[in-house]
Amino acid sequence: MTYRALDEHSVVEYIKSRPKIWGTIFDTDAELDVKEVGDGNLNLVFIITNRKNPEQSVVLKQALPYLRVAGESWPLTRERMRYETKALLKHNELAPGLVPEVYDYDFDMSLVIMEDLSDLVIMRKALVARQKLPHFVDHISTFLARTLFFTSDLYLKGMEKKRMMAEFINEELRKLQEDFVYTNPYMESPENNWNPLVDDEVQAVRSDAALKLEIAEMKNAYMNHTEALIHADLHTGSIMVDAERTKVIDPEFAFFGPIAYDVGAVLQNLVLNYLSHYGHTPDPEERHEYQEYVLDMVRGVWNEFARKFEEIWVENNRGELVPTPYWDFPGGEEAFAEYRRRFIHRLLQETAGHGGVKFLRRMMGIVSVWDITSIEDPRKRAVAERAAIRIGKRWIMERKDVESIEDLINIVREESIPAEKELEEIMSNE
Amino acid sequence: MTYRALDEHSVVEYIKSRPKIWGTIFDTDAELDVKEVGDGNLNLVFIITNRKNPEQSVVLKQALPYLRVAGESWPLTRERMRYETKALLKHNELAPGLVPEVYDYDFDMSLVIMEDLSDLVIMRKALVARQKLPHFVDHISTFLARTLFFTSDLYLKGMEKKRMMAEFINEELRKLQEDFVYTNPYMESPENNWNPLVDDEVQAVRSDAALKLEIAEMKNAYMNHTEALIHADLHTGSIMVDAERTKVIDPEFAFFGPIAYDVGAVLQNLVLNYLSHYGHTPDPEERHEYQEYVLDMVRGVWNEFARKFEEIWVENNRGELVPTPYWDFPGGEEAFAEYRRRFIHRLLQETAGHGGVKFLRRMMGIVSVWDITSIEDPRKRAVAERAAIRIGKRWIMERKDVESIEDLINIVREESIPAEKELEEIMSNE
Numbered sequence: 001m002t003y004r005a006l007d008e009h010s011v012v013e014y015i016k017s018r019p020k021i022w023g024t025i026f027d028t029d030a031e032l033d034v035k036e037v038g039d040g041n042l043n044l045v046f047i048i049t050n051r052k053n054p055e056q057s058v059v060l061k062q063a064l065p066y067l068r069v070a071g072e073s074w075p076l077t078r079e080r081m082r083y084e085t086k087a088l089l090k091h092n093e094l095a096p097g098l099v100p101e102v103y104d105y106d107f108d109m110s111l112v113i114m115e116d117l118s119d120l121v122i123m124r125k126a127l128v129a130r131q132k133l134p135h136f137v138d139h140i141s142t143f144l145a146r147t148l149f150f151t152s153d154l155y156l157k158g159m160e161k162k163r164m165m166a167e168f169i170n171e172e173l174r175k176l177q178e179d180f181v182y183t184n185p186y187m188e189s190p191e192n193n194w195n196p197l198v199d200d201e202v203q204a205v206r207s208d209a210a211l212k213l214e215i216a217e218m219k220n221a222y223m224n225h226t227e228a229l230i231h232a233d234l235h236t237g238s239i240m241v242d243a244e245r246t247k248v249i250d251p252e253f254a255f256f257g258p259i260a261y262d263v264g265a266v267l268q269n270l271v272l273n274y275l276s277h278y279g280h281t282p283d284p285e286e287r288h289e290y291q292e293y294v295l296d297m298v299r300g301v302w303n304e305f306a307r308k309f310e311e312i313w314v315e316n317n318r319g320e321l322v323p324t325p326y327w328d329f330p331g332g333e334e335a336f337a338e339y340r341r342r343f344i345h346r347l348l349q350e351t352a353g354h355g356g357v358k359f360l361r362r363m364m365g366i367v368s369v370w371d372i373t374s375i376e377d378p379r380k381r382a383v384a385e386r387a388a389i390r391i392g393k394r395w396i397m398e399r400k401d402v403e404s405i406e407d408l409i410n411i412v413r414e415e416s417i418p419a420e421k422e423l424e425e426i427m428s429n430e
Numbered sequence: 431m432t433y434r435a436l437d438e439h440s441v442v443e444y445i446k447s448r449p450k451i452w453g454t455i456f457d458t459d460a461e462l463d464v465k466e467v468g469d470g471n472l473n474l475v476f477i478i479t480n481r482k483n484p485e486q487s488v489v490l491k492q493a494l495p496y497l498r499v500a501g502e503s504w505p506l507t508r509e510r511m512r513y514e515t516k517a518l519l520k521h522n523e524l525a526p527g528l529v530p531e532v533y534d535y536d537f538d539m540s541l542v543i544m545e546d547l548s549d550l551v552i553m554r555k556a557l558v559a560r561q562k563l564p565h566f567v568d569h570i571s572t573f574l575a576r577t578l579f580f581t582s583d584l585y586l587k588g589m590e591k592k593r594m595m596a597e598f599i600n601e602e603l604r605k606l607q608e609d610f611v612y613t614n615p616y617m618e619s620p621e622n623n624w625n626p627l628v629d630d631e632v633q634a635v636r637s638d639a640a641l642k643l644e645i646a647e648m649k650n651a652y653m654n655h656t657e658a659l660i661h662a663d664l665h666t667g668s669i670m671v672d673a674e675r676t677k678v679i680d681p682e683f684a685f686f687g688p689i690a691y692d693v694g695a696v697l698q699n700l701v702l703n704y705l706s707h708y709g710h711t712p713d714p715e716e717r718h719e720y721q722e723y724v725l726d727m728v729r730g731v732w733n734e735f736a737r738k739f740e741e742i743w744v745e746n747n748r749g750e751l752v753p754t755p756y757w758d759f760p761g762g763e764e765a766f767a768e769y770r771r772r773f774i775h776r777l778l779q780e781t782a783g784h785g786g787v788k789f790l791r792r793m794m795g796i797v798s799v800w801d802i803t804s805i806e807d808p809r810k811r812a813v814a815e816r817a818a819i820r821i822g823k824r825w826i827m828e829r830k831d832v833e834s835i836e837d838l839i840n841i842v843r844e845e846s847i848p849a850e851k852e853l854e855e856i857m858s859n860e
Contacts (some may be wrong), residue, residue, distance in 0.1 A: 158608050162601035171592035178588050178750060187755045209765035216752050216769055223583055223751065226654045320608060321653065322646050325617045335639035339646055402812055 003078070003109055006062055008034045012044050015060070020104040021113055026056050028155035037118075042067065042076070047118055058103060059118070062111035076172050080252045082188050083170045086114060087254035090229060091143075098143045098250050117247055120240035124370050127236060128280055129272040130290045132243075137297055139246035140239070140266055141304035148259045149312045151229035153321040161256075165226060170255040174223075177232060177253060182357060185365030186212055194364045197382035201389045202364045214396050215360075219355045226256035234265040235275065235369065260347050263305060264355030270298050271355075271391065271412055272362065272369055275384040278423050279375030282347040291416075295409055302351070302405040306344050313340060345403075352399035352408055357390025380428050387419040433508070433539055438464045440483025441476050445490070450534040452542055456486050467548075472497070477548055487631070488533060488847030489548070492541035505772075506602050510682045511540040513600045517684035518542060519657060521573075524580050528573045529678050548678050550670035554800050557666060557703040558710055560720045562673075567727055569697055570669070570677035571734035578689045579742045581659035583751040595656060600685040604653075607662060607683060612649035612787060615795030616642055624794045627812035632794045633820045644826050645790075648783045656686035664695040665799065666703065692779050693735060694785030697757040698726050701785075701842055702792060702799055703819065705814040708853050721846075725839055732781070733834040736774050743770060765814055775833075782829035782838055809856050 006014055012032050016022045026032070030050035038045035038193070043063050050056035063081035091099040100115040126133060128287040149155055156164065185192060186206050194202045205211060231238070231252035240247045281287040317324055327336040362368050363385050372388075375381040394411045402408060436444055442462050446452045453476055456462070460480035468475035473493055480486035493511035515537070521529040530545040556563060564594070579585055593751065615622055616636050624632045635641060662683035670677045704724040713716040757766040791817050792798050802818075805811040824841045832838060 117712070153650070158605040158653070159601040161597050162604060165598055166599045169592050169596045171589040174592060175588040175750075183750070183753065183756055187758060189755075207759035207761070209759075209761050209768070212756065213767060213769055213772065216756075217772075220583070220751060223588070224656045226656055320605075320613070321650060323613065324621075326613055326642065327638035328617060328647075329639075331637070331639050335642060339643055342643065342647075 003065065004342070005064060006044060006046070006060070006109075006111070006202055008036060008046070011048065011060060014046060014109075015113075018104050018113070021058060024048050025058055025103055027053065030056060043081075049116075054382070057116040057118075058113050059100070059116045060111055060113045062109065076176075078110040079175055080170075081112065082107050083168065083173070083254055084250070084252035085112045086167060087229070087231070087251035088114065090151070091147055091231075091248065091251060094146045095143045095248075098139055098246060099251075117240050117249070120242050120245060123236040123239040123241045124219075124269075124273070126241050127270075127294070128276060128359055128371055130277075130281065130286070130373065132293065133241055133246075133297075135244060136241060136246055137300035137304055140248075141301055142309055143248055144263055144266070144301075144305045145308035145312055148228045148230065148262065149309055149316070151256075152259065152319065154313055154319040155316055156319055158320045164229065165256045166420075168229060168255045170253070173215060173232075173253045174255055174257075178219065178223060180366050181361045182215060182222060185361040186215060191366045192364055193366065193368065195378055195382055195385055197378055197422075198363065198385045198389065201386055204392070205360060205364065205389065208393075209393075211393055211396065214353070214399075215357055218350075218357050218396070221258050221350065222354065223259060225258045227259045228256065229254055230257045230259065230262045231265075232257060232261060234262045236266075236269040237370065258350060258354065260350030261354045263302070263347065264351040264353070265358060266301055267298050267351060267408070268355035268358045268392075268395075269369065269371075270294050270390060271299070272359070273371045273382075274298075274412065275387050275391075275419070276371035276375060278383045278387075278419055279372075279377065279380040282427070295412065298409060298412075299405050302348065302408075309347075310340050310344060348405065349399045349402050352395040352402050355408075356392045356395030356397075356399065359388045359395065363389050363392070377426075380423065383419050383422045385416050387423070390415045390418075432630060433495065433689055433725065435494060436474060436490070436539075436541070438476070439839065441478065441490060444539075445478060445543075446677060449579050450533050451488060454604045455533055456480050457483065460486060462615075464564035467499065473511075477546055479546075488543050488550075489530070489546045490541055490543045491576065492539065495540075506606075508540040510600075510603055511542065512537050513598065513603070513681070513684055514682035515542045515574045516597060517659070517661070517681035518544065520579055520581070520684075520764070521661075521678065521681060524576045525573045525678075528569055528676060529681075540562060547670050547679070550672050550675060552702070553666040553669040553671045554699075556671050557700075557724070558801055558804065560707075560716070562723065562751045563671055563676075563727075565674060566671060566676055567734055569676075571731055571738055573676075573678055573694055574696070574731075574735045575738035575742055576841070578658045578660065578692065579739055579746070581686075582657055582689065582749065584743055586749055586750040588750045590808070594659065598659060598685045600683070603662075603683045604685050604687075608649065608653060610796050611791045612645060612652060615791045615793075621796040622794055623796065623798065625808055625812055625815055627808055628793065628815045629817065631816055635790060635794065635819065638823075641823055643827060644783070644829075645787055648780075648787050648826070650781065651688050651693060651785070657689045658686065659684055660687045660689065660692045661695075662687060662691060664692045666696075666699040667800065680739040688780060688784065690780030691784045693732070693777065694781040694783070695788060696730050696731055696809055697781060697838070698785035698788045698822075698825075700724050700731070702789065702814075702818060703801045704842065705817050705821075705849070706730075706801035706805060708813045708817075708849055709802075709807065709810040713858070726844075728839060729835050732838075736778070739757050739777075740774060778835065779829045779832050782825040782832050785838075786825030786827075786829065789818045789825065793819050793822070807856075810853065813852045813856070816852070817845050820845045820848075844847055 011034055031052055033049045033051045035047045043061055046060045048058050063078035065078050067076055085105045088102050100117055102114050104113040169190055231251045238250045274291045277287045277291055372384055389413055441464055448807055461482055463479045463481045465477045473491055476490045478488050493508035495508050515535045518532050522532055530547055532544050534543040661681045670679045704721045707717045707721055802814055821841055
């Protein structure tokens with residue numbers, strides 16, 4: 001079938017033509033309601049429901065053809081939907097229940113049909129509303145440990161991994177992240193955006209030679225370290241939650257990159273949410289209580305990720321990086337344990353590096369995060385932003401001395417002290 | 431055309447069917463002499479000459495179909511000739527004159543037709559014969575700097591590089607190197623070979639936990655750091671020379687890997703040759719003089735590589751890793767200079783690491799090098815081998831403290847002292 005963009009009418013006919021959906025997900029006498037909820041730019045997103053039985057519903061996501069983001073310079077083809085679909089299938093295989101189930105897909109039409117998650121909310125909203133998510137740490141650490149371990153050289157055979165790498169070249173979306181995360185925010189570039197109240201801090205980053213040398217090192221790792229199939233856009237806007245469930249969505253950026261990039265994305269987005277409560281939660285007690293809850297999640301996500309990653313490794317050392325017979329010598333068991341310790345310790349240091357860069361890019365690049373932009377008062381917003389810049393810089397510059405997640409949490413706590421003072425000052429003038 | 435293996439008769443018909451060869455390289459009235467000089471295993475290699483004008487000659491190299499090396503475990507398809515051809519074409523583009531010129535190729539037939547270099551000798555032979563090669567340092571440093579720089583993110587655009595990476599997956603030959611360089615030599619594996627006189631040293635390596643942790647780190651870099659299109663088998667058996675010319679051949683292992691792997695291969699093979707003269711050159715004065723000459727080459731190759739790499743970088747900073755505007759701030763020029771210094775310094779440290787591993791693998795893995803195996807007296811051979819193991823281990827373990835090439839040369843000198851003593855003892859008993 002040749003590609004055509006669907007609309008609210010043609011999507012019904014399309015659904016009826018798909019045997020994996022019609023007569024399977026939907027009864028053949030279903031009457032379909034269609035709602036388009038996409039952003040109207042990159043993708044169409046239809047929620048399709050049987051009005052005779054609203055339990056029967058699907059989401060159909062279709063990429064719009066060739067388009068440009070950020071002006072003229074960054075073209076994107078609808079090839080991205082092929083990557084998203086392939087990554088969703090892989091995630092369903094490795095972390096079932098933690099991603100939307102895929103019912104059907106069509107590469108020619110650049111679309112995927114999947115589980116309707118519209119009863120969940122985007123995690124940012126839940127966090128800004130100070131909701132408790134008692135299963136999030138367990139769920140996301142399982143998602144991270146399993147999707148990253150089982151696509152790394154610790155599990156895949158050398159040739160399997162290279163063939164899978166050939167399936168995830170994804171050069172267009174990689175370039176977007178390379179530019180927008182690691183380069184453009186730190187130099188003059190027309191798409192950059194920042195709060196004028198933090199202009200001094202932004203300009204200081206852009207002329208901080210020592211910092212930019214380290215960012216360039218992290219960029220080299222992002223571009224070249226093909227450790228595992230990473231989600232590559234795992235912020236809290238790509239996670240849907242309720243009190244019971246966690247679903248990771250939108251893996252169109254997926255490629256073989258550094259494991260720590262995904263872990264860093266989760267931790268850094270949690271800390272950005274922590275900081276956003278300087279704007280969202282004026283009552284100090286309420287704020288501190290939830291901020292501590294968020295820091296517990298940061299600690300939990302890292303510690304549980306590290307624990308599960310190692311546990312899965314010990315049980316599934318099938319890969320060829322360090323095969324079991326390599327450790328077959330007196331003291332070899334201890335050496336293998338030490339290798340795992342060093343490997344995971346390196347991941348923590350790189351998590352600090354990539355996470356640190358992502359703090360900065362959100363403060364001065366093309367897109368911020370809703371947690372921060374939804375703070376109405378620009379002065380309170382600046383309190384969070386200045387702290388984010390300080391924390392990001394320190395996570396990057398101090399990463400090689402990081403010994404445990406407590407070191408990263410302590411940086412957050414230390415940089416919260418000036419933030420509290422700034423906020424007090426603003427509040428006392430209100 | 432479907433694949434068929436050529437023989438000395440059918441190759442003549444084949445040559446006459448190729449317009450890029452027949453009437454171009456060869457006159458149409460040429461009378462062809464054919465000589466098959468391949469190893470009879472992996473590839474057929476025909477030297478084809480016009481007996482009426484011996485200036486007219488070509489080499490035709492054809493991969494034999496699917497075969498297994500080292501017993502049953504490592505299958506290879508003739509896909510490898512596609513990689514060799516694509517790499518030869520890229521090398522001709524980037525380092526013309528330093529590789530055999532490609533006249534024609536045929537992916538279906540898994541063959542390439544190229545410049546006849548049979549008037550040159552394999553570099554190992556020249557070095558064992560203590561020949562001087564006054565242009566080698568200049569030539570190989572140019573080859574390294576140009577082929578590696580222009581296929582890295584310092585020159586290629588992000589999307590260009592990812593698309594080129596997709597062309598060089600080369601999963602079969604990469605697995606061979608992953609196993610045979612970084613893993614199997616250091617554990618029990620049936621294809622391993624070593625001189626029984628160095629059995630103690632070999633067993634000590636295999637149970638040296640600290641060393642094996644570092645080798646595993648280098649293996650991770652080899653498997654995952656996609657910096658540039660590397661030759662990946664750049665030993666002195668892949669280099670043909672005479673007093674004037676240097677030609678790098680046999681790039682069938684080429685893939686996107688660590689830059690330092692190629693540099694390390696050259697330096698380590700030079701040092702192995704240095705050590706081989708404990709067997710080949712009994713006269714101490716003659717030996718020391720040539721060993722110093724070899725060390726001068728080691729120094730020259732690194733220093734000229736580093737100088738040219740940086741010079742090309744400054745003149746061609748077209749890539750997207752650190753684009754020029756990234757350095758547009760007060761002090762940015764110095765920061766960029768510092769970035770280049772750190773980048774190249776890291777390459778030196780990794781050169782020590784990969785080179786160090788390659789010393790060890792040649793002493794206890796599937797293949798040694800002719801420089802060493804051609805030493806008839808196993809005791810003298812062991813003198814060289816023990817020194818190679820000591821040097822390899824120190825290059826690996828001390829790599830993170832390496833500041834300049836002199837540090838690596840000093841390790842060679844220090845480990846030559848016990849070698850000299852061992853040799854004296856053997857000679858005094860003769």
